[in-house]
Each structure stands twice: as C-alpha cells, then as structure tokens.
Amino acid sequence: MLKRVGKYILFIYSLFRNRETLITYVRRTIDEAILIGVNSLILVAIVSTFIGAVTTVQTANNLVSPFVPAFVISTVVRDMTVLELAPTITCIVLAGKVGSNIAGSLGTMRITEQIDALEVMGINASSYLVFPKIIAAMLMFPLLVIIAGFLSIYGGYLAGTLTNMITSEDYVYGIRLDFNRYNVIFALIKSVVFAYLISSISAYQGFYTKGGALEVGIASTTAVTNSCIAVLLADYVLAQLLM
Amino acid sequence: MIEIKNISKSFEGKTILENISGVFEKGKTNLIIGASGTGKSVLLKCIVGLIPPESGTVYYDGRDFTHADRDLKTEVRREIGMLFQGVALFDSMNVQDNVKFPLDILTEVPEAEKLDRVNFCLQRVGLENINRRMPAELSGGMKKRVGIARAIVNNSQYLFCDEPNSGLDPQTSILIDDLIKEITDELNITTIVVTHDMNSVIGIGDHILFLYKGHKLWEGSNNNILETDVKELRDFVFANKVMKKLS
Numbered sequence A: 001m002l003k004r005v006g007k008y009i010l011f012i013y014s015l016f017r018n019r020e021t022l023i024t025y026v027r028r029t030i031d032e033a034i035l036i037g038v039n040s041l042i043l044v045a046i047v048s049t050f051i052g053a054v055t056t057v058q059t060a061n062n063l064v065s066p067f068v069p070a071f072v073i074s075t076v077v078r079d080m081t082v083l084e085l086a087p088t089i090t091c092i093v094l095a096g097k098v099g100s101n102i103a104g105s106l107g108t109m110r111i112t113e114q115i116d117a118l119e120v121m122g123i124n125a126s127s128y129l130v131f132p133k134i135i136a137a138m139l140m141f142p143l144l145v146i147i148a149g150f151l152s153i154y155g156g157y158l159a160g161t162l163t164n165m166i167t168s169e170d171y172v173y174g175i176r177l178d179f180n181r182y183n184v185i186f187a188l189i190k191s192v193v194f195a196y197l198i199s200s201i202s203a204y205q206g207f208y209t210k211g212g213a214l215e216v217g218i219a220s221t222t223a224v225t226n227s228c229i230a231v232l233l234a235d236y237v238l239a240q241l242l243m
Numbered sequence B: 001m002i003e004i005k006n007i008s009k010s011f012e013g014k015t016i017l018e019n020i021s022g023v024f025e026k027g028k029t030n031l032i033i034g035a036s037g038t039g040k041s042v043l044l045k046c047i048v049g050l051i052p053p054e055s056g057t058v059y060y061d062g063r064d065f066t067h068a069d070r071d072l073k074t075e076v077r078r079e080i081g082m083l084f085q086g087v088a089l090f091d092s093m094n095v096q097d098n099v100k101f102p103l104d105i106l107t108e109v110p111e112a113e114k115l116d117r118v119n120f121c122l123q124r125v126g127l128e129n130i131n132r133r134m135p136a137e138l139s140g141g142m143k144k145r146v147g148i149a150r151a152i153v154n155n156s157q158y159l160f161c162d163e164p165n166s167g168l169d170p171q172t173s174i175l176i177d178d179l180i181k182e183i184t185d186e187l188n189i190t191t192i193v194v195t196h197d198m199n200s201v202i203g204i205g206d207h208i209l210f211l212y213k214g215h216k217l218w219e220g221s222n223n224n225i226l227e228t229d230v231k232e233l234r235d236f237v238f239a240n241k242v243m244k245k246l247s
Helices: A002-014 A022-036 A038-062 A071-111 A114-120 A125-162 A168-176 A181-207 A213-242 B040-048 B070-077 B095-106 B111-124 B140-152 B170-187 B198-204 B231-237 B241-246
Strands: B002-011 B014-024 B029-033 B055-060 B080-083 B158-162 B190-195 B207-212 B215-220
Touching: A002 A125, A002 A181, A022 A038, A022 A071, A022 A125, A038 A071, A038 A125, A071 A114, A071 A125, A071 A168, A071 A181, A071 A213, A114 A125, A114 B080, A125 A168, A125 A181, A181 A213, B002 B040, B014 B040, B014 B055, B014 B207, B014 B215, B029 B040, B029 B170, B029 B198, B040 B055, B040 B158, B040 B190, B080 B140, B095 B111, B095 B140, B111 B140, B140 B158, B140 B170, B158 B170, B170 B190, B170 B198, B190 B198, B207 B231, B215 B231
Parallel strands: B029 B190, B029 B207, B080 B158, B158 B190
Antiparallel strands: B002 B014, B002 B055, B207 B215
C-alpha cells in the first residue's frame, strides 16, 4: 500500500518535469475539456434532474405532518442538492464515466506502445497525456456540478408541482429561505478536489497498466473503485474541515 | 554510430541480457537477430532508453546516453525514430496528424512546411492520398509504412525497428525491408532492426548481431552468415525448410 502511494506521488511529480510548450498544454486541455466536460453533460443532466425529482418526492412523502409547512420540502431539497447531491453524487457518476475513460484510454495506449512511442520521441508522456486531463477535469467538474445543482433543484420543482405535492410559490419560497452562499462555495471546493482525485487516480491506474486487454479492463475497474473511495473519504474530510 | 558496451539486464532475478557489446555503424542496416525470448527487444529498449540497463553503457555518436542528464537524453531522443512492433500509431489521430506529430511537438516550423514534409515522407514510403484516413482503416503493411514515415519525419539520425515484418505477408515484408534499407542508405542514418525473419537477414543485413539466451554468440553480415560454424546460429538460420535446402 505504502509502495503504491509512493509510486503515485512520484507519478504526480513526474507531471511537472520536462514539460512541453504552454500552447501544447492549452490545446490538449481544450480537447480534454470537451471529452471530460461537454461529453458528460447529458449524463449529468439526466442523473441530476431525476435525483432532484426523487429527493422531492421522498421528502414530501416523509413530511406528512400538518405542522410542517410545504416549503420545507424545497429547503431540504436545496440543502441536500448543494451540499451533497450535486457535488458528491455527480462526481461519483463522473468517476464512472470519466475515470474509466481515462484509465481505459491510457491503459490501451500503454499496452499498444503508444506511450513508449512518446517517450522515445523525447516527450514526457505522463506530463503530455495526464497533466491536461487533470487540469481539464478541475475546470470542468465545477461547471458540471453547478449545472447539476440547477437541474436537480429544477427536477424537484417539476416533480413537486406536477404531482401537486407542493405549489410553485412554496417551492420557490423554500429554495430562497435562509440561503447560505457558503454552501455553494463549499460545493465548488469539493468538486475541484474530487476532480483532482478522480482524474489523477484514474490516470495513475491507466498509465501503469501491464499486460493486455484484460488488464486494461481491470485498470478501469480499479480506477473507478479507488476514485469512488477517495471521493467519499475526501467528502468526509472536507466536511470536517470546512463546515 | 551507436556503440553499446557490456549491457546487462535481468528481470526479477532472471538474466535476460549479459555483457552485450557491439558497434552499429552509420549508413548500415544493423540487425539484432535471435529466437523468441532471447532478449532482442529488451536490448533494443535498453538502447533507446525505454528500459534502463543494469550495467553497461550506450553511446550515440560518442554521447553517453545511459548516464546522460535529462537534457542530453531529450536531445538524443529527439534524433531517434522508432517503428514499434505494433506500430503504435495514435488511434485518435488520422495518418497526417500521426506523421506530423513529432514536428508539432518538437519543432516550430510553419504549418505549411510541416505538411510538405509529411507529404514527402508519406510519398517516400509509397503512401499517397491517405492523409485523412484513421489508423483503424489501414492494412498492416500500410500501418508499418505510416510508422516508418513518422519515424523519419523529423530528420531522425537513428532509426529503430522492432520486428518490422511481424504479421505481414512475405511480399509486404520484403517491401518493408527494402524501404528500411533504402531509407538508411539515402539518409545515411544508423538503423537497428530487431527481427527473426530470415528473409530480412539475407536481404538487408549489412551487419548482424546474433543473440542466444541473452548472450551475443555471433557477429557478422549477410555475406557470411550462411557459412557460420556456430551451431546455435546454424540451427536458427536453417530452421526454415527453404533455408535447409540451401545448406
């Protein structure tokens, strides 16, 4: 375990050595941002809208007391969305999509000698391939989390109003009630940390793949598993530190 | 010229290479031959620096590559072109971008000049009008030729080919061999080819180094390989029925 942590730290260090030109990284980062961010948009939109809707329905079903006003439903949905559902669940979903993609593509490049080809050309393969992925993830994840937050709350609105569980006015009132801006900042901090963890752990798994197609599959699975564990651990640590 | 001195390498206690020395001259097609598992590819990877040797030194035109600092290593590597066994073309790029890649990363020449160079190299390897095709759309022989074009696009001084004929039919194999030989002569570069194909050995082997169980057993050329007295080399050379008839 310690050996792997040490190897991971050396891997991260290698990203900053023997770098290519800035324009190379800018181009690569834009490409990766499209792959990581834009291509994940539909998945994030679907997941977050339904999570918001389900949260509203379940909260409404559990708040049946006549002493609890209806706007509490949307207040609960808002706080759950901003604090946990948008940043954490979205990032766990992205760990599955983006993490497996990063590990799979790097693993395939490793076993088909494409990474060796870069090294032979005198290019720092880890820096050239991985650094833009990490930067792109750290830029795109917060944007995806913001979109997920909006859509989750909107999904809740649709589910609540269309089924007459809550009126439109109550929902909006609950959303605005005692709004704490820091929660949004906290969610964005979490998304940046999660982005770093998911992209770097997945890249590490893919970059050191050995063997053939079977090992690429194993690397992808390990990348997703380790990323999810890291996200949940980081979620707890950040909650302790920043809340 | 590339010189290797006493290269040794082992993996998990098992010796793969032991004290291999040799000189690979400029303008010659140098072959490293031997049966599967004798350490040919490991030796090639030690020479290009993909695997660090346990002991020994590799010199590129007198420059100590093995113990060089990062800057010198990068400088030498930028003079290297390599054709990998699986070609290692970048799947996400078309043929043109694959061949242009070393120019994009390693040089600052204008785009038009880069494209001219790419087209020249593709033409040189006998491929035209395939610039927009993806690697997955190419045959094995075409991929190898694109790989060669990429290896020479940056005016490489050293060309390495790892099993350039693997997976190819005999006619395409000869075509690839001839191409490697012609390019070596034309560009006056140092070429090292790892192979176990006897057609390549006889056809293009200006200088041949025979490995057997991690040791260098014989060194010579295609002119004298058929007259060798080394039993292991004779077994290797005449394993093929056609070659056996020649013996």
